[in-house]
Amino acid sequence: MRTSIDVFAKAREHERLEQLRAARELDLVPYFRVLEGPTMPEVEMEGRRRIMLGSNNYLGLTGDPRVRQGALDALDRYGTGLTGSRFLNGTTDLHLELEDAFAEWFGTEAAIVFTTGHQANLGALGTILGPGDTVIADSGDHASILDGCLLSRAKLRAFRHGRLDRLEHTLEKAAGDGGGVLVVVDGVFSMEGDVAPLPQISELCERFGARLMVDEAHALGVLGARGAGSCELLGVEDRVDLRMATFSKSLASCGGVIAGPADVIEFLRIASRPFMFTASGVPAALGAALAAVRICRSLEGPELFARVLDNASYLHRGLTQLGFRVVEPTRLADGTSVVTPVVPVVVGDDWKAALLWKALYDGGIYVNVALHPAVPPSGALLRNSVMATHDHRTLDRALQIFAEVKRAFEAEHGPLPAAGGAPVSGLSRAGRAVTRDENRRPDLSTPAQADRARNFPL
């Protein structure tokens, strides 16, 4: 008997097809825009110079001569590719040097380098966890974390973003599941840029005997005096069991790393399928990452970390003064607050976000657009991000363009969400009432829901 169902149907009939078609006709699709040069504070993009506020190049190291030289030296020495997995034929001294450097930077016993950050999450979660275990994830965690959880076939329990009361309740429930329990969170959340309340999370994990893993993708090279990330900033390095980071942001390259106890890292080397059954990163990527790590670990590192954070505060202040609703800084227990390099403007409606994005693009700024499921439904954001190498003059020019675009946009399409409005979705902490927006963040409490939410469609 022939099946009547075509597996290609989902490609031809998915829910965003119409929206995508209309957006293409109007040249409003903010994705796959073509760069014509390196990712710098200003870039050549589709025939025009534009201010780049849509990268993860937080330290601006992609153009640094030492990082480029690191890539060239590795290319000269090892050629273009290693043509196999690290396990069989793709490990070099660059990998080993990077692993030592990360273990030292994070203050862990050991570290293991993967080909990408996505694979690092997949390879750690998919191996450490098994079908009898429970994994607890913040619903704002990155898609690669959810993919790793699903790969592991552990029981997935998600809690609403940043809600410690929900985490506590979930830990209580997980204690009855009968297996080991791991909590996994982003240190800095990739879309909203808020910082996880790690002291409270680690306290809860300790109370319930759960392990804790923190993804430092957006915090490495940014937060903490050594730039080791959110765990360092919040003083919980000794209370976190596994740390993950990627080379694709501050380190201006491509690759990923997991750091933790030596026996666990050794286990990953011989049991992690996303580590063993994929090709090693290309030598140039490793050489560039190693050079970037050396810069971060030199006296220059703290200057760069301070500069990117200063630029983030500058842009945050400027956008707020223009009347945009910008995601609020994260308030820490000691009363200080942190603005991370991710400075998102809340728009709400998807179509308005695309229109505003296009107006900014035409005005000479490139930013990222985050739509559901990267953010809650009706929680569209323009995700702005800064580099240490932006100067205030360039940011002032960007703010001038933002001001002009806002004026014209609101005259035509009505008001954008205003500064100082209700708390932005997904950013509450325990003890605060849940806002309507928070209630709409996709609930990932069943694998089917998590499965839907991990996709990143337009």
Ligand SMILES: Cc1ncc(COP(=O)(O)O)c(C=O)c1O
């Ligand atoms: C929080 C987080 N974790 C993991 C990753 C995956 O890293 P990579 O791009 O190196 O695969 C990303 C990438 O965007 C991320 O934002």
